[in-house]
Amino acid sequence: MIFREKIVEKILLFCAGIAVLGVAIIGIFIFREGWPVISNTGIIGFVLGKDWAPTQGIYGIFPMILGSMYVTLGALMIGVPIGIGCAVYLAEIASQRLSTIIKPGIELLAGIPSVIYGLYGMTVIVPIIRDLFNNQGFSVLAGSIVLGIMILPTIINISKDSIEAVPKEYKEGSLALGSSHWQAIIKVVLPAARSGIISSIILGMGRAIGETMAVIMITGNSTLIPESILSPVRTLTGNIGIEMGYASGEHQKALFATGIVLFVFIMVLNLLAKLIPNKVGE
Amino acid sequence: MRKSIKNLLSLILVIIVALSGCSGQAGNPEQKSEKEQIVGTEKQSILINGSTSVQPLAEELAAAYKEINPNAIIDIQSGGSGVGIKSAMDGVVDIGMSSRELKTDEKTLKEFKIATDGIAVILNSQNPVNDLTLEQLRQIYAGEITNWKEVGGNDAAIIVVTREEGSGTRGAFTELTGLELVLSSAITQGSTGAVMTTITSDANSIGYASYGSVKDNANLKLISIDGAACNEENIYAGNYKISRPFLMVTKEEPTGLAKDFIDFILSDKGQQIVEENNYLKTNK
Secondary structure, three states, X not given: OHHHHHHHHHHHHHHHXXXXXXXXXXXXHHHHHHHXXXXXXXXXXXXXXXXXXXXXXXXXXXXXXXXXXXXXXXXXXXXXXXXXXXXXXXXXXXXXXXXXXXXXXXXHHHHOOHHHHHHHHHHHHHHHHHHXXXXXXXXXXXXXXXHHHHOHHHHHHHHHHHHXXXXXXXXXXXXXXXXXXXXXXXXXXXXXXXXXXXXXXXXXXXXXXXXXXXXXXXHEOOOOOOOOOOOOEOOHHHHHHHHOOOOOXXXXXXXXXXXXXXXXXXXXXXXXXXXXXXXXXX | OHHHHHHHHHHHHHHHHHHHHHHHHOOOHHHHHHHHHHHOOOOEEEEEEEOOOOHHHHHHHHHHHHHHOOOEEEEEEEOOHHHHHHHHHHOOOOEEEEOOOOOHHHOOOEEEEEEEEEEEEEEXXXXXXXXXOHHHHHHHHHOOOOEHHHHOOOOOEXXXXXXXXXXXXXXXXXXXXXXXXXXXXXXXXXXHHHHHHHHHHOOOEXXXXXXXXXXXXXXXXXXXXXXXXXXXXXXXXXXXXXXEEEEEEEOOOOOHHHHHHHHHHHOHHHHHHHHHOOOEOOOO
């Protein structure tokens, strides 16, 4: 019996090992492929370089770093208020019947493939922006709107769980002291659930930074530093996604180097998520 | 806890060692093919080098050729047209590939035109502009002309659409128009389809794509360059400036597998593959 337990334990350990190994191998591979370009260009030259002309050996990804940041920030500005609002409504206000309609809707939203979001953005949102502002349409704004919708399920689900995890007594105490329902939500429930809400925002950020296909289709992928939210923009993931097809030699390595920067971005985000205390109310 | 972490790390180490062992044993493919050439009496191999633009087409043709002649080994490398021509002259390769016409001192080579690559400049069908000079086109893509009224169109900003760096179409377009750098605010799309979608939906946009892939699209306008309309006749005749030949060159009259492969490319079957890849056939 004990012998069998041991075998099962080893098999499970093997599974855990594969997962860690996956990260390790991908990490090593990206760094091995991409590092030569970064060290040749110089870290500062690569990260802060404003020109990207890989076929001429010029590698500067500053416009793409800014692009990823702008699009992600824009997505958060749209997705966070809507997402938290929806989470509060589902957890605190919605009737049983309404939430049985809304919840499957959110799950479906999470299940839509990103290329469909991209197609929608390209054929609906981009033309609307083009008509409204009389410009090219492909822009930071278009990317932010679509990504803002894409990160909603992440934000809603995690925020809702953390709001529901707030002990009932907190809210009851607040109501007993004479506050209204809205005051109880704003002053007591949300602050108590803030660690979960912040984690949801960080995870949403991770999703927005990592999104590739939809972004390629709607942001225009220009390599200039965006001047406004109506400028076309290229993100780090978009840079890899759009050029990988035909890239070879040094050019391909430069795309791996872009991957290194992206890797560091995501690692920092995950570290931030880890730093947030998990317990309600802390 | 600590023990299990140790276990995990040792497991990872074992797998890494095993994997690196595997990759170490995978031999050098070039050596292998040479060996086979000597050992196998029926096997033949040829080496092709040259234009990076011709290479993808050559790979497709080689794959189709291997279905007919499974013993053939066709090694295709891409070092650029210059390298391909020089290697063919030096006799280092069996066939060289070039995506430009041969210069006079290179004419000693035997040349076979396997396809023509024409690039259409496309506008939205609502755009009144029908003709641009090559210089105007270059200026538009360099960001020196930014409004359609400067080239006889409406008073509207030009939305420049380009392909991503590394794309063969972009390479050919910049080379044939003499562009140094495409303006960085240009909308960059990763495929011909995405370029066409952008042009059809934006009345003020300009883009380019292989002639073969856009010639039948009614929503797009293929404009004339330097007065020459973008059609097959003008591309074949060389009147339409944004086009280039795909050449296979050999030092001597080709023999054996090299001859057989070139014959296959020029056959109906080979030319059909050329058309499927959106290039123009040579035998009309």
